[in-house]
Amino acid sequence: MPQDTPIFPVASAIPASWLYESFRQANEQERRVPSLIKLNVGEPAFGPPESVGRSLADAALDGRTRYIDVQGLHELRESISDKLDTANDIDAPVDHLFVTPGSCEGLAALMRTLAEPGGEILIPEIHWPVHLQQALLAGLRPVFYGLDDSLAPDPESIRDVSTANTRILLLNSPANPTGALLGRDVLERLYELAAERGWQIVSDEAYEDFAFESEHLSTASLERDVEPSRRLVNSVFTFSKGLAMTGYRLGYVAVGRPEVCSAMRMVQESSIIAPSAPIQYAGLEAMRARESLAENHKYVRANRDSVLPTLVEAGLLPALPGGGWYAMVDVSASGLSGEEFTAELLRDEHVAVVPGSGFSAQPEFGADGTLRPVLPGGIASRLVRIAFCVDHGQLAAGVERIVSLVEQRRKG
Ligand SMILES: Cc1ncc(COP(=O)(O)O)c(C=O)c1O
Known part of the structure; x- marks a missing residue:
């Protein structure tokens, strides 16, 4: 086969995760704004024993x-x-x-x-x-x-x-x-x-x-x-x-x-x-060294119980998450899609989150079974994901800015 024959391996139709892309964009913004609040990654406030x-x-x-x-x-x-x-x-x-x-x-x-x-x-x-x-x-x-x-x-x-x-x-x-x-x-x-x-x-x-x-x-x-x-x-x-x-x-x-x-x-x-x-x-x-598990659980639970009710009261979260480190926040009241909201929040409010569209993409296949390139989209497109395992003060400040951006956009 000639050397310039195009190749289409399955892996080339599958995008690198949008999590990775948001990680990259947040790090880029952090170089300009060292005080950036990062709610985009599940990296906890505590460390290993x-x-x-x-x-x-x-x-x-x-x-x-x-x-x-x-x-x-x-x-x-x-x-x-x-x-x-x-x-x-x-x-x-x-x-x-x-x-x-x-x-x-x-x-x-x-x-x-x-x-x-x-x-x-x-x-x-x-x-x-x-x-x-x-x-x-x-x-x-x-x-x-x-x-x-x-x-x-x-x-x-x-x-x-x-x-x-x-x-x-x-x-x-x-x-x-x-x-x-x-x-x-x-x-x-x-x-x-x-x-x-x-x-x-x-x-x-x-x-x-x-x-x-x-x-x-x-x-x-x-x-x-x-x-x-x-x-x-x-x-x-x-x-x-x-x-x-x-x-x-x-x-x-x-x-x-x-x-x-x-x-x-x-x-x-x-x-x-x-x-x-x-x-x-x-x-x-x-x-x-599993005794630190109880303390780590307590930390994340306290974050959830003390900060996330602000989102519930603002109508951006239907209920507190039953478990885990993340919540899906509905930003549709801002009139922006999750992707637009994420970009504006990062640029103007210096808070990093992840757009929901990266969590609900559905691949399509051609008649011959080949995978078409997977694009972000789907039912979570009006949501953004935040991680609540992070430092308590950072979480509280980040959530306040999310609520405030939705409010500004709703009024303006
Ligand atoms: C649902 C879920 N499963 C598995 C993992 C993988 O974690 P690790 O490879 O660090 O064990 C993660 C990491 O974010 C996750 O969110």
């Missing part, structure tokens, strides 16, 4: 730096297995556990593990854009399900949009970006539907430590007593949120069925060989 950093340094200096098992350090997996048993009510033996470089990689590996030609994955219509990117890269066809008034998954819609090709139901509770928290009733209905149809479930529980309205319920706890060969749920967790270890890149996956474990081992081997050894020793220490 100090002993975690020391364990990382010790492991590196002691030479515990070699390749290890593709599924992760045995001691770490033992400790994770105990935590899943006591904190999540999940039965996950060490050979069903995978330590991963961030839960992001765990999710991507799971999607590749479960993908079948022509297989469809059910994703919420307002979703974390990385879930969509991962599904498309795995060759899965995304199908979007509707949400109820509280932005939680609507089981009726899930039933309606599913097809004979549905293979995976993606659940994320507490959810990014909606803050929706799934209660037992809905979760049981969704599990029963998946069992009836033979779907696998990918349960992203990154924000498990930030459930506010009720206790966090792990999807896999519903099948604790089910024979492993009949299990549906693959659960994904991270050290990034509860213990603020975002830059460590450490997470884990608890796989349900033995045959999914074998396939996932191959996927992990072919993409990472094994997760980083020193980071896992830091993770081992983090499993012992």
Whole structure:
């Protein structure tokens, strides 16, 4: 083929996440305005326990730096297995556990593990854009399900949009970006539907430590007593949120069925060989330092309870988010779209948020199945996402400026 033959790999039709773009624009503005208030990224006000950093340094200096098992350090997996048993009510033996470089990689590996030609994955219509990117890269066809008034998954819609090709139901509770928290009733209905149809479930529980309205319920706890060969749920967790270890890149996956474990081992081997050894020793220490979880939970909850009511009172937020680190703020009263509002807020009020259109884009496919370029848009276009895990004073000032910009625009 001639050297100038154009190439159209699938990845070129999938945009870099709008989260990344907003991150880039905010950083650019921060260079001009160092006092910029950043509500655009889920980077918490608190940091990891100090002993975690020391364990990382010790492991590196002691030479515990070699390749290890593709599924992760045995001691770490033992400790994770105990935590899943006591904190999540999940039965996950060490050979069903995978330590991963961030839960992001765990999710991507799971999607590749479960993908079948022509297989469809059910994703919420307002979703974390990385879930969509991962599904498309795995060759899965995304199908979007509707949400109820509280932005939680609507089981009726899930039933309606599913097809004979549905293979995976993606659940994320507490959810990014909606803050929706799934209660037992809905979760049981969704599990029963998946069992009836033979779907696998990918349960992203990154924000498990930030459930506010009720206790966090792990999807896999519903099948604790089910024979492993009949299990549906693959659960994904991270050290990034509860213990603020975002830059460590450490997470884990608890796989349900033995045959999914074998396939996932191959996927992990072919993409990472094994997760980083020193980071896992830091993770081992983090499993012992879990007492800071309660304090971190309290911090984010206090932010939610003391600052977000201003948005509810101003009619910009229907209710406080049930969990997680984010809220979707309705800025339509300003007469601006989420994208326009975000740009004006960044330029004039020096507050960074993320436009909702990046969380509700839906890809289209040509008649031959090729993916058309994915554009931002959809039902969240009049919303913007804010992160409320940040410094309390920054959050309060940022929210005040959001309300004030909506008011100015409404009057003017
Ligand atoms: C819903 C959700 N899942 C997974 C992740 C991935 O986190 P990490 O790769 O840091 O574990 C994030 C990060 O923002 C997230 O919001």
